[in-house]
Amino acid sequence: MNKLDTALVSSALKDAGFNLTESVKEADVVLINTCSVRQHAEERVLSHLGHLKHIKESRPDMVVAVIGCMAQRLGDKLLEHEAVNIVCGPVQLPQITELLTKALQQKKKELAVTQKIRRKTPRQQDQALEQFESAYGIGDRRIPGQAFVRAMRGCNKFCTYCVVPYVRGPELSRPPRAIIEQIKKLADQGVKQVTLLGQTVNSYKYKSGQRSYCLADLLDMAGNIEGIEWLKFVTNYPAEEFFDEILHVIADSPKVCPYLHIPAQSGSDKILHAMNRRYTAQWYLSLLDKARDIIPGIAIAGDFIVGFPGETDEDFEATVDLVKKARYRNCFIFKYSPRPGTKAETRLQDTVPAEVKQRRNIELLAVQEKISGKLSAEFLGKEVKILVEGLSKKPHLNAAEGDDNPQLLGRTATDYIVVFNGQQSLAGQFAKVKIIKTSPLTLFGQLT
Ligand code: 5AD
Ligand code: SF4
Secondary structure, eight states, X not given: OHHHHHHHHHXXXXXXXXXXXXXGGGOSEEEEEEOOSSHHHHHHHHHHHHHXXXXXXXXXXXXXXXXXXXXXXXXXXXHTSTTOSEXXXXXXXXXXXXXXXXXXXXXXXXXXXXXXXXXXXXXXXHHHHHHHHHHTOOOOTTSTTEEXXXXXXXXXXXXXXXXXXXXXXXXXXXXHHHHHHHHHHHHHTTOOEEXXXXXXXXXXXXXXXXXXXXXXXXXXHHHTSTTOOEEEEEOOOOOSTTHHHHHHHHHHOTTBOSEEEOOOBOSOHHHHHHTTOOSOHHHHHHHHHHHHHHSTTOEEEEEEEESOTTOOHHHHHHHHHHHHHHTOSEEEEEEOOOOTTSHHHHHSOOOSOHHHHHHHHHHHHHHHHHHHHHHHHTTTTOEEEEEEEEEOSSOOSOSSTTOOSOEEEEEOTTOOEEEXXXXXXXTTSEEEEEEEEEOSSEEEEEEO
């Protein structure tokens, strides 16, 4: 979601005549797009701001804007920071060029956030967001051939640990026509893979006259757009709502990738209840069984939080047990971080000591690594189709000795990372690669 917002903002700024630079030293304007989901993410922003304050001592005209979730969460408190000129929340992003131009001319501090974030977004603001999205909807161009498209904004689930409903506001599904038009435009520009985004994208719902659209309808319509080859969607909330429809569209449409990111968060029913996740571990596992019945070979990924208030060794063991049974292709594991204003923060004590959280994190990672390793190894000797992203950022041990081409990285439809040697011009193209080596998170191969 943040990558998409960054792409939209940088497109808007480019259109307004700004040029992008990678170097802070050269910049007249610095924007920091922020995340509030864990304290660590916010701490990193504050440390950047400390650095910028230092730079501003010799360059007082430099304008610094903090945008996104942390801007919405902290508002005027953040504006008090010496380094900060502009604080702009996610809903106000369409105003960003105007705010920057004003700050550059008038040298005043500017605050643009929503006072009552859980109120329905006013129509005018909604239209501005919609216009911003479609005008600059060219997606994330840093990865050629791919783009993100927002299906939904906000969240109404209120998991007790989560800050998102308080910073991104109420759930709202975008009109299917706007989404499909946007994807057509992207396809015309050479985009081959679109990822539909929403905090709980499987609950996408839009009523237009007599007709009601769900995510499966969107995927079906997008699959008919010429030029679009792969469709992905993140992230899913484990719920019955529309789930069968989604599984069937994956099974029936060759363009919808057989990959499901569906966070469980915990394997203990007691903790799930305290998190306000509305399912049991067993029900969640039965959902995965159903997905595998309908789509053999589907890759499933998840998220977990360890060290939620009240999590005992027994609760944690239930999580380990669920991870073993779920056979994820991979999962993301986070240590619980109390977020101000959430129910878990205001009503529960952060009882699990830091070292216990750390230990559980490492243990769960190790359990998953074993599973990922086994699943990866099944690819040995097989040929896979990938969409090439570009140069591999961290050079892996050279899989193909004697090949002078640079190391590239691509992903399969099931989101496996594949590293191989090839010409850089392959970025944005599909390629076939034979897998010759595997590790838990990466497949290594050779172009066939
Ligand atoms: N502490 C730790 N992890 C969190 N997540 C969300 N809120 C918190 C929090 N307060 C994790 C969840 C979610 C992912 C995006 O971040 O696992 O799925
Ligand atoms: Fe946060 Fe829960 Fe909404 Fe996901 S579903 S964004 S974890 S409140």
